[in-house]
Each structure stands twice: as C-alpha cells, then as structure tokens.
Amino acid sequence: MRLHIVWTSPTPVKLPWNYPHLLHGFLYNAISKASPKLGRFLHEQGFVVGTRRYKLLTFSLLFPESVQPADNGLVMNPPIHWWVSSPLLALMEALALTLLSEGKAEIGKVLLQVERVEVEEEPKLSRRCLFRTMSPIVVSTGVRRGEKLEHKFLSPEDPRFWRILEENLRRKAKVLGLRVSEEPLQFELEGKERSRLFVIQGIKVRGFEMWFWAEGDETLIRVGYEAGFGERNAQGFGMVRLVRTVNIPDHQ
Numbered sequence: 001m002r003l004h005i006v007w008t009s010p011t012p013v014k015l016p017w018n019y020p021h022l023l024h025g026f027l028y029n030a031i032s033k034a035s036p037k038l039g040r041f042l043h044e045q046g047f048v049v050g051t052r053r054y055k056l057l058t059f060s061l062l063f064p065e066s067v068q069p070a071d072n073g074l075v076m077n078p079p080i081h082w083w084v085s086s087p088l089l090a091l092m093e094a095l096a097l098t099l100l101s102e103g104k105a106e107i108g109k110v111l112l113q114v115e116r117v118e119v120e121e122e123p124k125l126s127r128r129c130l131f132r133t134m135s136p137i138v139v140s141t142g143v144r145r146g147e148k149l150e151h152k153f154l155s156p157e158d159p160r161f162w163r164i165l166e167e168n169l170r171r172k173a174k175v176l177g178l179r180v181s182e183e184p185l186q187f188e189l190e191g192k193e194r195s196r197l198f199v200i201q202g203i204k205v206r207g208f209e210m211w212f213w214a215e216g217d218e219t220l221i222r223v224g225y226e227a228g229f230g231e232r233n234a235q236g237f238g239m240v241r242l243v244r245t246v247n248i249p250d251h252q
Contacts, residue, residue, distance in 0.1 A: 001092040002085040002120040002226070005099060007112035008078045015062070015110060016073045018199045020135070020236035022108040023059060027084065027095065027234075030105075034094035042091070042234075047175040054175055057086035058228030058239045060134035079115060083134060085239060087176060087226040092119075123242045125222055127250060128215040131240035136196045136207025137230040138237045139164050153206040155193070162187040165230055166220075173223050180223075185216035200235050207237050215248070 032039025046053040060083040064076035086092055096117050105112045139161045140151040154161040166185045173180050190211040197206050214221050228238030
C-alpha cells in the first residue's frame with residue numbers, strides 16, 4: 001500500500017539538508033500514536049531474518065512546488081508532496097489515521113498542514129520494469145579495518161551492488177512469507193546515476209538516484225516496489241516509482 005501525502009503552509013518552509021531523519025522520526029511517531037504496540041514493535045524489533053532486521057516500509061524525499069538552496073538547508077514552496085509505502089497494511093492505516101485525525105505535522109521545527117492523504121492505485125508490474133528513484137538507493141558491504149568492521153557504500157557501477165540488492169530483496173520476501181523464483185534478477189542502468197550523501201543519526205550514508213530496469217520474478221520486483229530497494233528503507237531510502245513495463249515471457 002502506498003500513501004501520497006500533500007502538505008501545505010501559508011509561507012515557504014526551511015528544512016535542513018539532512019531532513020530525511022526528521023521524516024523518519026515523524027513517521028515512527030505517527031504510527032505509534034495510532035497503534036502504540038505496532039510502533040514499539042517497529043522501533044524496538046522489526047522483522048528478523050538471521051542477523052538482519054527489516055521494518056518493511058520506505059518513504060520518498062520531499063517534492064515541493066519549488067525549492068531553493070539556502071544557508072544550512074532548503075527553502076521549499078508548498079504544496080509539498082511525500083510518499084510512504086509498505087506491504088503491511090496496518091502500518092499505512094496507522095499513519096493515515098494520525099495524519100487525518102490531527103490534520104497537521106511537525107517536521108523538526110516546521111509545522112505543515114495536511115491538505116490531503118491519498119491511497120495510490122497499485123501499478124501493474126511485469127517481469128521487466130523501468131523504475132526511477134524517489135529516494136536514493138543504499139547498498140553497502142562490510143570491510144574489515146584492523147579489528148573494526150566498517151560499511152563501504154557501493155556504487156551501481158560495482159557488480160556487487162546489484163547482487164547484494166537482490167539478496168536483500170529475497171530476505172524481505174522470506175519475511176513476508178512469499179514464494180519467489182530462484183531465477184536471478186537482471187538489472188540495467190538507464191542513463192547515469194547520481195550520488196547523494198546524507199547524515200543519518202550521525203552516520204554519513206551514501207545512496208544513488210537513478211533510473212534502472214529490473215527483470216525477473218514479478219513477486220520479487222514488487223517487494224522492492226512496496227518495501228524499498230536496498231538498505232535503510234525505513235530511514236527514507238530506496239523508494240521507487242514505476243516508469244514503464246515491458247511484457248516478456250516467463251522462462252520457468
């Protein structure tokens with residue numbers, strides 16, 4: 001389920017460059033207000049596969065009517081559009097309930113009014129889909145430096161990027177109890193990627209904005225569309241929008 005939220009304000013609003021962490025805080029707060037038990041589960045535990053935890057939700061960057069860079073931030077002119085997605089209906093229902101009942105949202109020090117909340121129609125995906133990112137995709141691998149294990153953020157030009165991204169999708173599918181093909185997914189960049197750096201909870205996180213093709217198991221592709229591609233989805237990374245589909249035969 002995907003929600004499209006439109007916020008407004010009588011004047012332009014200023015948010016810091018690293019505003020996704022403010023959206024993350026607002027999102028968890030809003031879900032907790034409508035369902036404290038669900039909010040606690042999401043914050044403290046999530047869904048576990050091996051040593052990894054997944055929250056199974058993602059959100060976009062903000063898309064205002066227009067935006068201008070300013071000292072230490074961005075000045076956004078309303079209306080401001082925001083999308084949130086999850087394969088778990090309860091999460092989206094809790095968020096919608098808080099938004100509609102309160103009619104406003106505090107994003108850091110900025111107060112926004114809720115103009116509308118819409119449920120987006122689910123797109124018809126196929127075995128070959130072209131996506132564009134609505135928030136950067138993050139993929140990393142562990143690199144040992146002495147006794148410390150550090151994260152190295154990978155570029156889409158690194159073959160490991162797509163392999164790790166697919167492994168991530170398969171673990172999410174497992175959490176959701178979905179049966180998917182063992183056929184490897186095929187990925188292909190359309191054009192050039194763009195690197196973006198954000199600071200999230202004191203950690204520098206590098207992601208990539210891009211257009212890309214995903215080909216293979218439709219159920220697995222839908223997991224990426226609904227729960228996010230790559231890592232740190234609940235921190236505002238990995239949301240995509242469908243651009244077009246191509247019908248190709250199922251090879252199974």
